Amino acid sequence: MIQQIRQFTDNVNFTRAVIVTVAAVLPVLVLSKLGYFETGFTVAIGAFLTYPADIPSNIVHRARGLLAATVVVMGSTVAVNLLHPLPWLFYPLITVLVFFLSMISVYGQRATMIAFSGLLAIALGTGHIHVGMEIVEYAGLILGGSLFYVVLSLTFNFLSPHRYTELTVAECLKLTAKYMKLRGDLWNADADRASIVEKQLHLQVEINTIHENLREVLFRNRTVAGNSNRSRKMLLLFISLMEILELALSTSFDHSQLHQKFGSHSKVLSTYQNLAYNLASTLKRVGKSIENGKKYIAKHDLIADLAALEKAITDYEQLLGPEAAAEGVYMLKNMMHYAEKQIEKIKIIERAFTQNITFKELSKTRDKDLDKFLTPENYPLRALRDNLSFSSTIFRHSLRLAITIALGFVVGALFPLQNVYWILLTIVVIMRPGYGLTKQRSYQRIIGTVTGAIIAFAFLHFVHEPVIIGTLTIVCMLLGFTFTAINYRIGATFVTIYVVFLYALLTPDISHVIQYRIIDTAVGAVLAFVGNYLFWPSWEFMNLPVFIKKSIEANRDYLAQISQYYNEKGSVTVGYRLARKNAFIELGNLMSSYQRMAQEPKSKQKQQQQVYKLAVLNHTLLSSLASLGTYTQSHKTYQASEAFNVVVTTVIRNLDHAITLLNLGVQAQEALQAQNEELAMRFTELKNIRAKELREIHLTDDQEFKLKMEEAHLVIEQLVWLNSISEKIVKATKQLELSK
Incomplete structure (x- = not known):
């Protein structure tokens, strides 16, 4: 129980909730003691409105x-108060302001949350109208509350500057461990591999998000704190995790074929699976040690596990004989090689937490390259201008939100509702670009509001002591802000409870007030839900071809970089690492889009199976590319053969073919058919290379020849697999276009 409480309180969501609760409650408590409750309440509103923009x-x-x-x-608050006396100007201009604030989202997550703060200020401001000099006073207090929150938040940051980074790295460790555990599950003979791959694809979305957060914090922060041992430790750990993930993805095998091949020698596969599980368990254990602030103590002897795998391979070779076991040994040694590399990276992580050393693994040259992995922090006007069209999802959402807010004003004017601003707040909070998330939050908001009201009224029926009610108001506020980011329904429940408790302290007619709150919340939720369905909806099937194309393009570019590295040798270039990063990101984006489509009405889930098939194929392609790329980096390789370059060209042309189909449709098929047939003929001849080389293995035991044989085996096997996947991608893309 203590451990669970500690985990709940020691995270960024709880910390932000504490900051906003203190920033909101402290002014009310202090100023109400001096007889200025209204002033303190206004300052609290300023802090509350600034809080959403406080992203790590x-x-x-x-x-x-x-x-x-x-x-x-402050600007939004002033605009609402100045325009309100002129209804003919107020409603159109506020609608336009809502639209342009929402359009700021084109500049990324931070801009989205800043815009959200402005939208909340507009909605809340319509319920707190002032005139004359009162506007200046009210805006000044809102500004004071905002600045108070800023100071408090930055102060918390200085008190614990590394905690967010440590917790995020710990979460990254756990997600990577979970991914590796799933890879280990694939080795069960009766494994549901389709289900495991689906879990991996969903997990990839989470991993991409946390990687982007860590890049922002670790890469941008290094100029300020990059020379500190603690910061470099986290940076080194993150880069090692990226490489471990690539290695985990690299272990791409046809598990059914391997179980057939080694069916009577299951000890080899079970030994490898045990090692895979222990690798995952070690990462998870490191994550827990960081999370709990305790010294890391290793549980598994990974070197011994590796030695056990090596012995199992030797026993297999001795049992079958060198020639009969040759192909199987190549496969098993390739698997062992990837395991060695993963252990090497994990040992770097373990050493970082068990030895008092300085970290020089990151050179100044590499430090400078890190800038290229960040999302640019520039805000050109062109980005806004380019999105002012119906082809932009953000434009559609902004227009939809503005019209729904206008409808909220109309409903408030036509019906005797007590607080129209509650309708507007509900619309702003619930409405999202995607239909599925809006629908989900609508239900959660209504359920949370009703549940919270029932709980609060039941409690108030028995308890009337103001001190107890006030204390519980603060506790529920803290829990409401914490859970809003974790579980919106629970967050909405606690928010409603503290609103009811607050009104219980301020007004005797609480039942009348809360009755209207429930009605207003329901009206706002219905308007948001209907607005997302009727006003230029951006159904995900309209966007999926773009995500599919970007994922294929990213994999193509990654293959091109691998080919360049294999031909030219030398050190791994920034271009290679960027291509690898983009391939991971675009696969995650594709799967994220698929997840959003799954939340939409069945009638809008067009070509769902075909889209999922392409997502799986792109994941398999990326896995094969990572395997080839990892091999070329970690082995001594010889001059690239003509066979290698011809096959790479074939695969790239297949991927270009799929991209062309997505751009031009099936009419591109005939133009490219003849070219593909020629390439297919050339590739068929190349498939015989490995068999020929394997037949010659008895000619020599020379170490260099063995290395060449190993390289030929792995590289050509991967090229055969790559070509097969690329052909399947072309076929699946063609079917996707034909089914439109």
């Missing part, structure tokens, strides 16, 4: 984002 990142960008949110919140 490096200190400079975090401060800039919070200050920008402060300006937007």
Whole structure:
């Protein structure tokens, strides 16, 4: 229980909840003691409105984002109050302001949250209208609350500057361990491999998100704290995790074929699986040690596990004889090689937490290259201008939100609703670009509001002591802010409870007030749900071809970089690492789009099976590419043969063919058919190379020849597999286009 409580409180969501709760409660408590409750409440609103823009990142960008949110919140508040006396001007201009604030989302997550703060300020401002000099006073107090939150947040950051990074790295370790555990599950003879691959694809979305967060914090922060041993430890750990993930993805095998081949020698595969599980368990254990702030103590002897695998391979070779076991030994030694590399990376991580050393693994040259892996922090006006069309998902969402807010005003004017701003707040909070998430949050908001109201009223029926109610109001506020980011339904429940408790302290007619809150929340949720369905919806099937194309392009570029490295040798280039990063990201984006489509109405889930098939094929292709890329980096390789280059060219042309089909449709098929037939004929001849070389193995035991044989075996096997996958991608893309 203590451990669970500690894990709950020691995370970024709880920390942010503590900050906003203190920033909101402290002014109310202090100023109400001095007889200025209304003033304290207004200051609290300023803190509350700034809070959404407080997303974790490096200190400079975090401060800039919070200050920008402060300006937007105050500007939105002033605009609402100045325009309100002129209805003919107020409604059209506020609708336009909502649209343009929402359009800021084109500049990324930070801009999205700053815009969200502004939208909340507009919605809340319509319920707190002032005139004359009161506007200046009210805006000044909102500004004061915003700045108070900024100071408090940055102070918390200085008190514990590394905790967010450590917790995020710990989460990254656990997700990577989970991914590796799934890879280990594939080795069960009766494994549901389709289900495991689906879990891996969903997990890839989470891993991509956390990798992007870590790049922002670790790469951007290094200029400020990059020379500290602690920061370099986290940076080295993250880079090692990236390489471990690539190695995990590299172990791409036809498991059914391997179980057939080694069916009577299952000890070899079970020994490898045990090693895979222990690798995952070790990463998870490191993550827990970071999370709990305890010294890391190794549980598994990975070197002994590797030795056991090597012995199992030797026993297999002795049992069958060198010639009969040759092909199987090549396969098994290739598997062992990847395991060795993973252990090597994990040992670097273990050493970072068990030895008091300085970290010089990251050179200054590599440090400079890290900038290229970050999303650019520039905000050109062109990006906004380019998105002012119906082809932009953000434009559609912004227009949809603005019209739904306008409808909220209309409903509030036509019906005797007490607080129209609750309708607007519900619309702003619930409405998202995707139909599925909006629908989900609508249900969660209504259920949470009703549940919270029932719980609060039941409690107030028995308890009337203001001190107890006030204390529980603060506790529920803290839990509401914490759970909103974790579980929206539970968060909405606690938010409703603290709102009910707050009104219980302020007004005797609480049942009347809460009745209207439930009605207003339901009206806002229905408007958001209907608006997302009727007003220029961006159904995911319309966007999926773009994500499919980007994933194929990223894999193609990754293969091109691998080919370049294999031909030219030398050190791994920044271009290679960028191509690898983009391939992982685009696969995650494709799967994320597929997940959103799965939440939409069945009638809008067009070509779902075909899309999923392409996602799996791209995942398999990336796995094969990672395997080839890892091999070329970690082995001594010889001059690339003409066979290698011809097959790589074939695969790239197949992928280009699929991209062309997505761009032009099936009419591109005939133009490319003849070219593909010629390439297929050339590739058929190349498939005989491995068999010929294997037949010659008895001629010599020379070590160099063995290395060449191993290289020929792995590289050509991967090329055969790559070509097969690329052909399947072309076929699946063709079927996708034909089914439109």
